[in-house]
Amino acid sequence: MGKLGGVALLIVLVFAFTGIVFVTGGGNNSCAVAATISPATATGLKPVAGYSGDQLINAAAIITAGAAAGVNVKGQTLAVMTAMGESGLRNIDYGDLAGPDSRGLFQQRDTWGTLAQRLNPTVSAGFFFQRLVKVPNWETVTPTAAAHAVQINADPDHYTPYYAPAESVVAALLGGDAACAATAVTGSNAQQLAADLVVKIDAGNITGIAPDHLREIRWIAAGEVHANCGINLAILQVITIAVNTFGSVGISDINRLCTNQYLGNTDSSHWANGGGHAVDFYSLDRTPTTGADANAIKLLKTLLPLMPAGSATGQVQCRAKAGTSLELAGVRQFEDTCNHVHLQVDPAYTGSLKADPAKASS
Known part of the structure; x- marks a missing residue:
């Protein structure tokens, strides 16, 4: 399941290039407006939970991809948490001993997609959300369990300490309209x-x-x-x-x-x-x-x-x-x-x- 197909890929790429998030309030909300979490918005923020600059820009890209995938705030927070645990919200262009081919915010291996896709914060986040929504009960299991089901980390509890900082970062980036x-x-x-x-x-x-x-x-x-x-x-x-x-x-x-x-x-x-x-x-x-x-x-x-x-x-x-x-x-x-x-x-x-x-x- 290395690549997004058809419509899903088109949606993610549109969001990657435009930065547009269509904010809707769920199935019963008649209000849909275009909003943008732009790099300028993220750059203008003071450090949040120890994260700043490009890290917040990358978190904004993850949130944008989550909106494109129709994932709620909890799912967006899970993704930011996961990227914190995998890369410190840095778009890493190298792997490690456990995954020499791992790359990007989520340290995704070559079975996830092309190198260019994995190094694109919005597209790589789209890959994450595509798998997250297929995890049974992902909204009710512990955050680290949901992330582990997607990432298959050697330590199932690896992401636990990153959830609270992720909540703070997402809260700082997300505003109502x-x-x-x-x-x-x-x-x-x-x-x-x-x-x-x-x-x-x-x-x-x-x-x-x-x-x-x-x-x-x-x-x-x-x-x-x-x-x-x-x-x-x-x-x-x-x-x-x-x-x-x-x-x-x-x-x-x-x-x-x-x-x-x-x-x-x-x-x-x-x-x-x-x-x-x-x-x-x-x-x-x-x-x-x-x-x-x-x-x-x-x-x-x-x-x-x-x-x-x-x-x-x-x-x-x-x-x-x-x-x-x-x-x-x-x-x-x-x-x-x-x-x-x-x-x-x-x-x-x-x-x-x-x-x-x-x-x-x-």
Whole structure:
């Protein structure tokens, strides 16, 4: 299986030469925009987890190839992790004792493709993704197990220490697209937004845990009014953007007043002024989030330019510990548990998210 065939090769080569990534939010996202992780973008970044310069440019090429292959952020992170473990994100033009013919970011041998292909960061990454997606349960096994199934390294645990740095690098390179996300906020009819979300709930694209907060969405969709069980319009829009961006999300909390989950904070946007002014995502793209992982950073970069004045997000210490802290003008950050992403608007706010990201602070 040394060479990509037909359409797959054409796609990878197009991306190799154009650098274009078509960002879609999964099967249900109607927003598709052209975005580029250019060498200039990567070069302009400060060192991330000890990686800089050409290393970040190579990581950007891997991410681009992953988007071309339709692989999610976790898969892109696995590939960056693997290249870290194989080459230190350097495009090596020599092999070693174990593989004298190994070359490139992934140290691929001559059975993978031609020398020129293996030394092309985008094409060699395409080879990696082509094999990764054929690994059974690659999204749920440990990262090093998924990489080992592709690379067949002598040490199955070789890639373990590289996963956290890979998450940091991918998070630094991947940003959301606020202009794309803004298309989801043009709808200001809460009942219609809720009805659209119910479709995604029934399809399994939005999941919840006990106590059930998804019923709050169902009640709004059905036009039912339940005391202290409403959801802020902007929060419905946040949920819409999140599920469109990732294809699937898990929600642990919305209106805690509705479920009588008083946690000792009367000012909580989950609770204050009737509740329902915040949402907690415990998973993005069917992957648990820490509030500091690549998916979380992508969500925050997508949403925060659209958030109205007085908005806030949690997990600031989680991001600081992971080295992926964000500067969020006009959005307060606070400490929160590292098992979800918390987003809130001011409990007194009754309007929409900003359809024009340039006016986000107004």
